[in-house]
Amino acid sequence: MSHASLSNPLALLNQALKEGRQIMIYGAGSQGRGLLRALRENGLDAVAFIDRNPDIQGKILSGIPVQGLSVLEPPEAKAELMVLVAAFFFEREVADYLEGIGFEQNKNFILYSTLKPRDYVVEIVDVCNLRCISCPRADRAPGRASNKMMDLETFKQVIAKIRREEPFVGNIQLYQWGEPTLNKQLPEMICHARENGILCSLSSNLNYVADFKALIEARPECLRLSASGTEANYEITHTGGKWKNFLANVETIGWLRREIHPEMKVELYYHRYKHSLGEQQQQFIADLCKRLDFEFHPVPAYIISLDDVLAYCEGTPLPPSAQEARKHLVIDLDEGLAYARQEADLECDSLRVIQVNADLSMSACMMFYNAENNTITDNYLEHSLPEIIEEREKVLFCERCKKQGMHRYCATYAKLSERIRY
Ligand code: SF4
Ligand code: SF4
Structure with missing residues (x-):
């Protein structure tokens, strides 16, 4: 060839x-x-x-x-x-x-x-209604500056630019550090993207009662959900969330999807912490998924922002909420990091992701939450893709990150799921 x-x-x-x-x-x-x-x-x-x-x-x-x-x-x-x-x-x-x-x-x-050398994350919401202790949304300073929602007109401009610059981008992800259903224009955004040849994937904590009918009618391609135990256990690590709201919304989504858009892929990631192990809880969620025809993926939980984990590797203590989350981990942070370091010579999957934030700023690396030292530009629309890639090279801190095996950290935890039994 x-x-x-x-x-x-x-x-x-x-x-x-x-x-x-x-x-x-x-x-x-x-x-x-x-x-x-x-x-x-x-x-x-x-x-x-x-x-x-x-x-x-x-x-x-x-x-x-x-x-x-x-x-x-x-x-x-x-x-x-x-x-x-x-x-x-x-x-x-x-x-x-x-x-x-x-x-x-x-x-x-x-x-x-x-x-398609690049994947796109378009963060349409820079806010979340939960404060999960494994997530930097819990209490991490200085946090992200914008707290914004992207509006439909801006979203249309973003889609037009992606289409111009990447003819093979067939799908984009509308989330990274925010809850997309909080954006009331989400259904119109999904429709607009699809009309322009791009499918949208969503993730939701499903604690907010959005207009789910309009959402499913917009035909998103994929919806990712998560749970960490049932009842009070769920609320420990889906902090600020309510089990009853989540469960009721899951049922609503299951029903609407069956009636309106059965092809929508729904996957439920079951985060395995010490308190969410136990056959009864997992079986409850597995049965729920089976009944609603959702994919069920049990995975070991981990602390999700690389800001905190990289700082920890370099000698800074974890923030209090992350320390609390760590107590609940089935695979401890040090153990996960040891596995990640074994893959330190492998490629970084995140390198090919372009992340556009709700205020149009761009993060150099999607796995890092804080904007400080991780921002390529304040306005995605004002720069061509080659300019963005060039600028990104200057901002990225891959060498530091790879030295600790950080770039394999999330993938490693995903692969370790087989090691956990009930
Ligand atoms: S993990 Fe997701 S649902 Fe939880 S606080 Fe972070 S962004 Fe929100
Ligand atoms: S090597 Fe680290 S900093 Fe660089 S893109 Fe990958 S995860 Fe981000």
Whole structure:
């Protein structure tokens, strides 16, 4: 495969189609669905998703079926398929798997990062209604300056710029450190993005009673929820949240999704702390997910802002709320960091993320909460993408971060989930 064809992903895919090969997308999550959207925007299509998750195999998503890994196994599969890998945190692992069964990169499979070198986070709300103790929203100073909500007109300008500069961005994430349902224009934003070929992923603590009907009617692609135990246990680490509100809103979302937009992916991340272990609690949430057809992902909890964790690695004590959260961790911070350091030589997935904040400022690194020493520009709209990338290089502190293995910290915790039993 020549370098010239790789620099033009559309030509690469068209060539595969000309050879009679079929395009399949590995990963039916928000990345994969966004990729499908981007293909269709560019006059192409895929015949199927491939996904490891048995719960979604056999389903039809965005008009194409979800198949299991067995579709890759026949010897002729390599010649007949072009697999596009859309798995954000696990791209390298999937590539290793494919190479292990004889597929060659850029011949039989392409990484989505080749087609779409950047992912976008558009933070439409810089406020949250909760104060989870694992999160910098709890009490961390100096915090973020803006406390703003993005308005619809500004959002439209952001979408227009993304579309101009990144034709293969099929999906964006509308959250990072805020609660997107607090923005009353959220449904219009989702509709506008979709009309412009971009799907939106959301995350919500589901404690605020938003206009959920309008939200689901806007057809977001993916909704991520979280819980950490049930009843009073939930409220320890979803601090400021109310279990009853959460549960009632989960039921509402489940019902509306079934009636209005059954294809919306809903995933519930169950944060495993010491107080949220125990078969009864986890089984309750697992059963709830099964009944509502949500994906259930139990994961070990961790302290989420790298500001605090990097400072800790460099000798500063954790802030009080993070110290409190640490007491509840099943996998202690030092243990998680030790695992992360073992992966210190791996790439950083966050490097390819462009984050636009609610006040149009831009964070150099999405994993760091504070604006201080982490701001590229005050106005995303005033700078071209090459200028932003150049400026980002000057601001980023990757060397310091990588030295501590920080860039693998979140991915490592995700991978450690198998180590925890009830
Ligand atoms: S973890 Fe999420 S829900 Fe909790 S305070 Fe932070 S942003 Fe809000
Ligand atoms: S290496 Fe660290 S600072 Fe650099 S982008 Fe990755 S997480 Fe952010």
